[in-house]
Amino acid sequence: xTGVTQTPRHLVMGMTNKKSLKCEQxxxxxxxxxxxxxxKKPLELMFVYSLEERVENNSVPSRxxxxxxxxxxxxxxxxxxxxxxSALYLCASSQVGTSGGDEQFFGxxxxxxxx
Amino acid sequence: LAKTTQPISMDSYEGQEVNITCSHNNIxxxxxxxxxxxxxxxxPRFIIQGYKTKVTNEVASLFIPADRKSSTxxxxxxxxxxxxxxxxxxxxxxxxxxxxxxxxxxTKLSVIP
Numbered sequence: 602x603t604g605v606t607q608t609p610r611h612l613v614m615g616m617t618n619k620k621s622l623k624c625e626q627x628x629x630x631x632x633x634x635x636x637x638x639x640x641k642k643p644l645e646l647m648f649v650y651s652l653e654e655r656v657e658n659n660s661v662p663s664r665x666x667x668x669x670x671x672x673x674x675x676x677x678x679x680x681x682x683x684x685x686x687s688a689l690y691l692c693a694s695s696q697v698g699t700s701g702g703d704e705q706f707f708g709x710x711x712x713x714x715x716x
Numbered sequence: 717l718a719k720t721t722q723p724i725s726m727d728s729y730e731g732q733e734v735n736i737t738c739s740h741n742n743i744x745x746x747x748x749x750x751x752x753x754x755x756x757x758x759x760p761r762f763i764i765q766g767y768k769t770k771v772t773n774e775v776a777s778l779f780i781p782a783d784r785k786s787s788t789x790x791x792x793x794x795x796x797x798x799x800x801x802x803x804x805x806x807x808x809x810x811x812x813x814x815x816x817x818x819x820x821x822x823t824k825l826s827v828i829p
Contacts, residue, residue, distance in 0.1 A: 605759075644760070644803065644819040691759050704750070707759025 603627055605708035607692050613714045616682060622711050624675040624692030633675040634705065635667060636691040644691070650675065651697055682715045689713075720804045720820035727826045734791045736823050738804030741785045746808040749780060749787045754801045754822070763802075764789065791825075799827045 605626045614620050626633060632651035636644050649656040650669040657667075664686075666678040675692055689710045695703040721739040728734045740749070748767050752760035764771055766778040766787070777790040791798060801822040 643821045646819075689757075693759070704762045704765060705752075705760075707761070710757070710759050712757075 605692055605694055605706050607690075607708040607711050609711060610709065611712045611714075613716065614679070614682065615716050616684070618682075619678070619680040621679065622677040622690055622692075622713075624677075624708055626673055626675075626692075626694035626706070628694055628696075628706060630694040630696045630706070631672055632695045632697045632703070633669060633672070634693040634695075635675065635677050636693065636707075638689040638691060638710070640688075648677075679713075682713075684715050687713055687715045720806055722802075722804055722820045722823045724821065725824040725826070727828060728794055729828050730795055731793050734794050734798075734825060736789045736791075736802055736804075736825070737786055738789070738806075738820055739786045740804070740806045743784050743806055744808065747806050748808055749778065749784075750805040750807075751776070751778065751789045752803045752805060754803065760803060794825070794827050796827050796829065799825060801825070 608623045634649050635647040637647055638644050647658050647661045648667040664681050668676040689712055691710045692708040693705040695705045697703045748765055750765040751763040753763050754760040764773055764776045764778045766780050768780050771778045779788040801824050803822045804820040
């Protein structure tokens with residue numbers, strides 16, 4: 602596998618289910634990200650794990666819970682979601698230094714549908 | 717947080733040069749400007765990044781004026797395969813554990829034969 606992979610690619614779940622999205626990067630990067638992309642809305646940064654620090658968007662509901670066990674793997678745990686959480690969830694990784702910009706490499710995304 | 721504004725859509729004929737402008741009036745000193753391309757049902761793909769003046773790579777050029785309050789992505793001689801949504805991203809890693817990454821709403825470019 603190369604680049605950034607995400608599983609599953611598609612997920613349908615009920616509002617009472619618990620599921621997890623998985624992301625793996627094979628690029629040796631030190632930062633990983635979760636984004637949400639809803640129809641006709643801008644890409645929304647949800648969480649960042651960078652240099653072993655976690656940064657989160659305060660507008661993200663607590664029913665989304667990230668986990669980053671190491672620099673190559675990232676999970677997004679989902680529980681008691683709402684239909685409005687249906688969206689494309691994108692994972693990305695990058696190599697960051699102490700300052701400046703960085704190029705993010707995105708995975709193909711997980712299309713989530715909440716019934 | 718820097719906010720960005722882009723045209724919602726643009727049309728162009730094949731072979732023409734396309735310029736897409738992004739406004740980011742509140743850009744911070746440490747912010748870089750990055751452009752991504754996204755096809756349907758795929759993750760965004762990096763195109764180009766710059767801090768000031770002009771940057772050119774094999775697929776695009778990025779023009780940034782001295783005040784850095786806007787930037788223009790230039791795609792030379794577009795083809796049908798360039799039909800996609802283009803996102804302008806302004807942000808930086810501040811080094812203090814805080815990210816400021818704001819994507820624009822994207823510009824849907826349609827290339828016409």
